[in-house]
Amino acid sequence: MSAPLVDEGRRAPLVLRNRAFGAVWLSQVLTQAAVRMFQVGVSWWLVAYAVEGGRGLASGLFMAVSTLPAVALAPVVARVVARSAHRSVLRTAAAVAGAVALALAGWAWTSGLPLPAVYAATLALATCQAFFDPCLTTSVPELVDDEDIETATGFELSTQSLAGLGGALLGAVTVDGAGLAGLGAGCGAAYLAAALLVTGVRFRTAPGADGEHTEHTENTDHTENAAPERRTLRAILGGLPYVRRILVCFTAANLFTTAVFVVIPLYTRTVLDGGGSTVALLEASLGCGTLLGSFTGARVPGRPTVTGACCLALMAGALALPGLFPGRPVFAGSLVVAGWCVGVIGVRFVALFQRLVPTADKPGFFAVMQAVLGASFPVASLLFGLAGDQLSARTLCLVQAAGLLPAAVALALLGSPEAPADSASPGEPAARTPETVGSER
Numbered sequence: 001m002s003a004p005l006v007d008e009g010r011r012a013p014l015v016l017r018n019r020a021f022g023a024v025w026l027s028q029v030l031t032q033a034a035v036r037m038f039q040v041g042v043s044w045w046l047v048a049y050a051v052e053g054g055r056g057l058a059s060g061l062f063m064a065v066s067t068l069p070a071v072a073l074a075p076v077v078a079r080v081v082a083r084s085a086h087r088s089v090l091r092t093a094a095a096v097a098g099a100v101a102l103a104l105a106g107w108a109w110t111s112g113l114p115l116p117a118v119y120a121a122t123l124a125l126a127t128c129q130a131f132f133d134p135c136l137t138t139s140v141p142e143l144v145d146d147e148d149i150e151t152a153t154g155f156e157l158s159t160q161s162l163a164g165l166g167g168a169l170l171g172a173v174t175v176d177g178a179g180l181a182g183l184g185a186g187c188g189a190a191y192l193a194a195a196l197l198v199t200g201v202r203f204r205t206a207p208g209a210d211g212e213h214t215e216h217t218e219n220t221d222h223t224e225n226a227a228p229e230r231r232t233l234r235a236i237l238g239g240l241p242y243v244r245r246i247l248v249c250f251t252a253a254n255l256f257t258t259a260v261f262v263v264i265p266l267y268t269r270t271v272l273d274g275g276g277s278t279v280a281l282l283e284a285s286l287g288c289g290t291l292l293g294s295f296t297g298a299r300v301p302g303r304p305t306v307t308g309a310c311c312l313a314l315m316a317g318a319l320a321l322p323g324l325f326p327g328r329p330v331f332a333g334s335l336v337v338a339g340w341c342v343g344v345i346g347v348r349f350v351a352l353f354q355r356l357v358p359t360a361d362k363p364g365f366f367a368v369m370q371a372v373l374g375a376s377f378p379v380a381s382l383l384f385g386l387a388g389d390q391l392s393a394r395t396l397c398l399v400q401a402a403g404l405l406p407a408a409v410a411l412a413l414l415g416s417p418e419a420p421a422d423s424a425s426p427g428e429p430a431a432r433t434p435e436t437v438g439s440e441r
Contacts, residue, residue: 014144014148014151014152014155015155018143018148020143020201020202021143021144021152023197023198023200023201024090024136024139024201025152025155025156026194026197027094027193027194027198028132028133028136028156028194030094030190030191030193030194031093031094031097031128031129031132032129033165033166033167033190034097034101034125034186034187034188034194035066035097035125035126035129035187036166036167036171037167037170037171037174037186037187037190038101038122038171038183038184038187039062039063039066039122039167039171039261040167040168040283041167041170041171041172041174041175041180041183042062042175042180042183043062043063043261043262043265044172044175044176044265044276045175046058046059046062047059047265047269048269048275048276049175050115055266055269055388055389056262056266056384056385056386056387056388056389057382057385057388057389058385059266059381059385059388060381060382060384060385060386061381061382061385062118062119062122063261063262063377063385064377064379064381064382064385065119065122065123065126065378066122066125066126067258067374067377067378067381068123069123069129069130070126070129070130070133070370070371070374070377071371071374071377073127073130073131073371074370074371077131077134077135077370077371078368080131080135081131081135081138082363082364085203086135086136086138086142086203087198087201087202087203089131089132089135090136090139091195091198091199093128093129093131093132093135094128094132094191094192094194094198095191095195096124096128097125097187097191098188098190098191098194098195099188100121100124100125100128100188101121101125101184101185101187101188101191102184103121103184104117104121104180104184105180105181105182105183105184105185105188106181106184108179108180108181108184109181113180125187128191133370134363134366134370137156137350138363138366139203140153140156140354141354141359141362142203142204143203143204149351149354149355150351153350153351153354154294154295154297154298154351165283165284165287165288166287167283168279168280168282168283168284168285168286168287169284170186171183171279171280171283172275172277172279172280173276173277174186175276176277236357236364236365236368237365237368240356240357240365242356243353243357245414246305246308246411246414247369247372247373249308249407249410249414250308250349250407250411251372251373251375251376252376252407252410253312253404253407254374254376254377254380255376255379255380255403256319256380256399256400256401256407257338257342257400257404258376258380259380259384259396259400260286260319260335260338260400261381262380262381262384262385262396263388263393263396263400264279264283264286265279266388266393266396267282267322267331267396267397270392270393271392271393271394272326272327272328272331274328278328281332282335285331285333285335285336286335286338286339287339288336289335289336289337289338289339289340289341289342289343290339290340290343290346291339292336292339292340292343293340293342293343293344293345293347294343294346294347295343296340296343296344297343297345297346297347297348298348298351300344300348304348304349304352305412306412307344307345307348308345308348308349308411309408309409309411309412310408310412311341311342311344311345312341312345312404312405312407313404313405313408314337314341315337315338315341315342315404316400316401316402316408317401318334318338319334319338319397319401319404320397320398320400320401320402321333321334321397322334322394322397323394323395323396323397323398323401324394324398326394353365353366353369387399
């Protein structure tokens with residue numbers, strides 16, 4: 001954890017002065033870039049090559065399958081992350097995903113690939129990512145000091161936008177040039193590289209489930225090694241009413257924001273009459289915006305709920321523009337703004353949750369958070385996919401914008417919890433409230 005020497009008053013970026021976090025962060029960049037590359041590539045393959053009628057339903061069903069594991073496996077993920085060494089979970093998830101992607105590439109190279117096989121591979125890759133992401137989020141306090149948590153959160157969330165960029169620039173273009181075989185090979189290589197990076201990382205603490213990091217526990221008293229009693233997922237959310245209300249607001253908003261991944265290929269095909277390069281441009285616009293938001297989110301002033309509400313309202317306006325004024329530059333610019341809003345919201349609220357949620361509950365909470373927020377993704381994908389076969393892509397943009405406004409109002413009206421006791425566990429100091437966290441900025 002030693003930091004390289006820098007000039008006094010100036011510090012190197014966290015990923016450089018904390019090599020363990022840098023390696024894990026890079027591994028997440030690779031895994032999420034791989035899964036996003038796969039999603040963008042297969043979604044474009046379905047719309048442009050594989051399906052003649054019902055393109056919206058096929059694309060929506062694919063996106064629903066790609067998000068189902070994060071919802072359905074939330075209790076299992078929470079238990080595994082809480083009881084297993086985090087390095088083992090991260091390494092295994094990346095390695096298994098690499099094997100699946102390479103197997104799909106081999107099948108596509110040797111013979112025609114049936115649609116059920118593509119959906120099955122999508123389900124397997126999404127399952128691996130459902131373990132990887134909450135495990136890494138839970139591991140942040142084990143890799144960085146407390147004062148670096150928000151910075152680390154920004155870097156971690158920036159992987160979403162970096163993944164969007166990688167998927168945008170490589171997914172659809174790879175399918176146009178090398179088919180599904182090339183897509184699977186590229187994704188498999190990224191997953192295996194991530195597994196190798198994680199293998200060389202040492203975490204500060206570990207649950208001790210598989211014997212790793214024994215040097216941290218050999219000389220520790222047995223009573224100190226005893227794991228605290230884990231609360232059920234229902235109890236975790238029940239003890240955090242303010243956080244629960246925030247999650248409800250964002251779950252409702254996600255019904256309309258996540259539909260953009262269904263709308264982009266449909267808009268490209270039916271409105272812009274473009275190809276894989278156009279999909280790449282639009283996905284890259286969204287990724288660039290999210291990247292900017294991830295690195296600037298901590299500097300945006302205001303209480304988190306107010307900032308989040310303003311971002312949702314701004315996002316609604318941005319998504320409405322391509323519905324009113326069709327065109328490649330308009331849609332690309334709107335996605336940059338929408339992505340920036342997503343990045344800012346992610347940084348502000350994940351950092352808030354890191355402080356409000358007790359340490360013992362974090363494995364379960366972040367798995368629940370991923371499941372709750374992701375629960376709307378399969379529904380949105382199917383609904384907007386079905387609607388895409390009946391309505392124009394421009395109309396879908398307007399529906400997205402209209403749906404975000406009630407969520408923005410609800411979030412703005414939440415205010416702040418009356419006391420920080422919402423997030424405190426017996427024997428733990430009370431966590432800071434959003435008011436105090438916001439005042440630190």
